[in-house]
Amino acid sequence: MEPFAFAPAYELPVWPFTPPPELGSTGIVRHPIVIVGAGPSGLTLACDLAQRGIRAVLLDEDDTVGVRGASSRGICYAQKSLEIFERLGIYERIAAKGITWSFGRTFSGEQEVYNFNLQAESVSRQPPFINLQQFYVEWFLAERILELGLTDVRWKSRVTRVEPLSDGVRVDIETPAGRYTIEADRLIDATGANSPIRAQLGIDAHASRSTDRWCISDVRFKKPLPTERWTWVDAPFNEGRGVWQHLMADGVWRIDYQMPEDCDTAHISRPEVAGARLREQLGPGVEFEFVWIGPYGYRDHLLDSFRHGRVFFIGDAAHVVSPFGARGGNSGIQDAANLGWKLALVAQGQANDALLDSYDAERQPAAKQNLQVTSRSARFLAPRSPAEHTLRRAVVALAARHPFARALVNTGRMSVANDYPPAPQLPEGGRTVQNLPLRRADGRETTLMQLLAEGTQCLGLWLAPTRAAARAAMDATASLPLRLLAIGGDSGLPALQADEKLTRHLGLHDAGSFVLVRPDAYRAATLPHATPHAIATALRTALALDPHAP
Known part of the structure; x- marks a missing residue:
């Protein structure tokens, strides 16, 4: 077997565990806002609140960002998220480190069926997209939170139990120095797709039955490729399944290969197997080194309500959608931005608690819309019947010759800021205002x-x-x-x-x-x-x- 070179692993920051004051205390301390989970949505919310002068406790069971042993995970940050990051004070770091892009090409087999430029209709200071490894965004958020100084960030703190109260939530926490209990006026669950809090409360996430499987290869090439988003509907070098190709920071390319649902995840992630896919895609002479290889699987889900009394769910704890169009992580960041100002005004006594109900009224329909869009993409990219295969072949053939058919080639409608439906707080419905x-x-x-x-x-x-x-x-x-x-x-x-x-x-x-x-x-x-x-x-x-x- 051909040996493949691996780049040195990323060195992620580590923050120290500090024993909290509640350890060893006989009384239970009440905090206004407790956030569980320091992923993109939890960090965005903590940063948003701190930017508004609101104190919060942020709990995470790790002491770093990202996932140990993994590399890119989320990579595409949409314009609305980038606008939020400008308000939070980290956009310039993201723009300097990441890869700005707006142009994409879509292929069927060897033929380009259409291309697009997302910049054409924008009036925002921010570009349509920046690609950046997720751990960098989390890193910048964590450092900004510490700089603002209002958030009590507690690393190595695992929530073991939550108990809803009539006026708050009781939280049991395990740390390297022992266990303790606190209470929160409001608890925000940002613990991700496998939320233990959601499971403990017995809240049905309505997960899909099938698992969509991919293999991610993060690769650095000796000869650079065009800085564009390339998508294959039915790549001949991936047994007729979908492929995505993006450039990220540090000269690293993220290439996602769609896999059969019943694949052997250990086998598809072996360097010799991943290397053979790259050779098949780019030619036998391509020179590269791996940064990371890993399988990725998900089941989409959606909660009926994102608010349960004093507990709020954001990000993947509330909804998981297909990765097509970058609607997952961006939606969680926008959950946090929607909830942050409402928590702040309620905490300051400038708005009623009913304002917090509008978080669910706005973000649950947004997640439902994203789920509908990405589910259609998934069906287009993985047809489930001979009729769906026939329809896809016809659409792709038409798109190569006729502009009207290009809108039907569904490789993932790119993430946009969702409109909100009419509601008591939004009689006309809500539309985003770009960062002019x-x-x-x-x-x-x-x-x-x-x-x-x-x-x-x-x-x-x-x-x-x-x-x-x-x-x-x-x-x-x-x-x-x-x-x-x-x-x-x-x-x-x-x-x-x-x-x-x-x-x-x-x-x-x-x-x-x-x-x-x-x-x-x-x-x-x-x-x-x-x-x-x-x-x-x-x-x-x-x-x-x-x-x-x-």
Whole structure:
């Protein structure tokens, strides 16, 4: 057998275990917010809360990021997630380390059937995607959390039992120095797909019966490949199954090979077997070294509700979808961003507990939509009947010649920020607002995310209001978390320069029109002719407050 070279293993950071003050205590300490799990969603939530000045306890059973012995895991970070990372203060590190891309090609056999460029419709400061090994993102988040200094990060702390209470949750924790118990006003489960908390509470995740199996090869080539996302619907070098090819940081390529469900996972991950696949794909003379090889399998699932009393589920603890289109990890990051500002305002007494119900009302349908999209991709890439095989062959053949058919080639609709359905806090439904580059009235540059990073408050973006209306609106919302900004005009409010791209993206057409943007950069209300009373009512509605209160 041909020997294959392996690059040195990544050296991950290690943080020390510090015995918590509750060890050996006879009383039980109550904490407002406890997060369990320091993966992407748990770390994002802890960082989001710290950025907003909210203290939390973060528990993780390990003392590092990533998974020991594994390499890339999640790699594609979508624009909405990158915008969140700008607000949290780690985007520049991600952009500097990762690989920015927007162009992709899709092949059937040896033939390219279509390509796409995701940059064309974007107005955001962030690109459509950056590829970066998941452990780097977790690393940057952990360091940012420690820099902010408000989160009690407890490594080597395994949750062994949770007990829901009428006004909180009791949590038993095992550490190298012993066991102890704490209580939380609210507990957030970010422990992943195999959540022990969910299992202990007896919550049905409705997991699928079949397991989708892949083999991941992280590879460094001597001769670089094009920095594009290449996808094969039916790769001839992988027995007619799907293949994905991405570049990540450190010159490492991630190549995902779809495998039969009944495959021998140990066999497909052997270096000689993985090396033979690469030779078959790229030619016998290709020079490379392995960084990591590993099998990957999953069953999708979706909870009926992401809130159970004082326990909230985020990320893979709440939902698992197929990896097609990078809708898994990105969705968990966006769960955290949706929940973070709501927890912060409730903790600060500026919103009612009912606002926390909107987390489930918004993110559960988003996860359901992602599951529907990725399940269709899975059926296209792994047809289950002769009729489905025939349909796929016909679609691929048409796509090579006719533009209309290219939309039917389903190799994974790329992750986008989900729209939210109409609800009590979102009467019009919710759409994301992209991170537009902006200029203040004095010419200084800023962005929407930089404005949202300055405290936990909604933004009221108002097109050329009058001075009288601006003064009255400030009086009407003085006790509420709102920052009013004028776009153009001479209202006396802090102002942004008028820009056609900005007003078009926000849907502001006439002087006096108004958009209310939530702290997670979702549009909460659009008022074609804003009045101070209408602005206050829209804001109170968005925060689950009595809209008719004076």
